[in-house]
Amino acid sequence: MMKITKQRISRAIWTFKQPLTKQPSIAGSPVSDLFLWRCNRDWETFFELIDISAMFGARQPVPNVAKIMFFDAAGIMLRIKEIELIPNQRKTLKISDFLSENDGEVGTFCVFHMVTPDVISHLGSFLAERGYVSYQYRDAPLRSYVHGNLDAVSLNGSRLEMLGGCSWLKRRYALQYQFIPNNDYELAIANPTDKKQHIKLTLFDMDNKQVFVDDAHIAPGGVHLTAFDKLQSSPTLLSVESKMIMARPSIFKIKNDVLDVFHG
Numbered sequence: 001m002m003k004i005t006k007q008r009i010s011r012a013i014w015t016f017k018q019p020l021t022k023q024p025s026i027a028g029s030p031v032s033d034l035f036l037w038r039c040n041r042d043w044e045t046f047f048e049l050i051d052i053s054a055m056f057g058a059r060q061p062v063p064n065v066a067k068i069m070f071f072d073a074a075g076i077m078l079r080i081k082e083i084e085l086i087p088n089q090r091k092t093l094k095i096s097d098f099l100s101e102n103d104g105e106v107g108t109f110c111v112f113h114m115v116t117p118d119v120i121s122h123l124g125s126f127l128a129e130r131g132y133v134s135y136q137y138r139d140a141p142l143r144s145y146v147h148g149n150l151d152a153v154s155l156n157g158s159r160l161e162m163l164g165g166c167s168w169l170k171r172r173y174a175l176q177y178q179f180i181p182n183n184d185y186e187l188a189i190a191n192p193t194d195k196k197q198h199i200k201l202t203l204f205d206m207d208n209k210q211v212f213v214d215d216a217h218i219a220p221g222g223v224h225l226t227a228f229d230k231l232q233s234s235p236t237l238l239s240v241e242s243k244m245i246m247a248r249p250s251i252f253k254i255k256n257d258v259l260d261v262f263h264g
Helices: 001-014 118-122
Strands: 035-038 041-050 065-072 077-084 090-094 106-113 132-137 144-147 153-156 159-162 165-176 185-190 198-204 210-218 223-229 235-244 251-253 258-263
Touching: 035 041, 035 185, 041 106, 041 198, 077 258, 106 153, 106 223, 153 185, 159 185, 185 198
Parallel strands: 144 258
Antiparallel strands: 035 106, 041 090, 041 132, 065 077, 065 106, 132 144, 153 159, 165 235, 185 223, 185 251, 198 210, 198 235, 251 258
């Protein structure tokens, strides 16, 4: 009995009131991932927008729109755009069309669908946008796609609610990926929580020796981008230390101007 009690206490330290994502406080609030945008002379970002509610056969007495909110790397809102949705059609949005040169080169954005189908509401659930973002590097003929990561933000009227879970203690997220020599890598970590987060990125070689360390503070809704260009002469592994429940980065792998993007 004592052993079971100790196990429960030990588990509770890491799980009690520490969900991966929180439920929006207002029923029916639309939910979005916290997507990453990159825009400069080398990078372009695209988003595949579809009318999700129409896929449930929802009748729409008024035009349905998606409300897109753009933020800079510090999580400061830049602007809001509304895009009218057409059922059963996809729109590819070029993100730079909604940004200016003064907005920086990296940031985040959310996509909220303003009509929730009755079948979703009756279940007490939420309509969430966790679709696909694609990135184009330089003049590459093909783009690289990556899907949404988690339910990160809800829109409660005019107020944003960050849904990412926080831990009481620091956690270490070990990427299930081995970084290969002679490739360029860039990593982006967004903060979906309502608290400023301190993160520590550490690369280890196969002998568990540190070969790269990066510390950063990320504001709610913000993002941190770091790069290591052919630093490793042998395969390496990465760990991310923070109080986020899952500090899962987006990884940009570049070799000879060929891009691959994925979650770690």
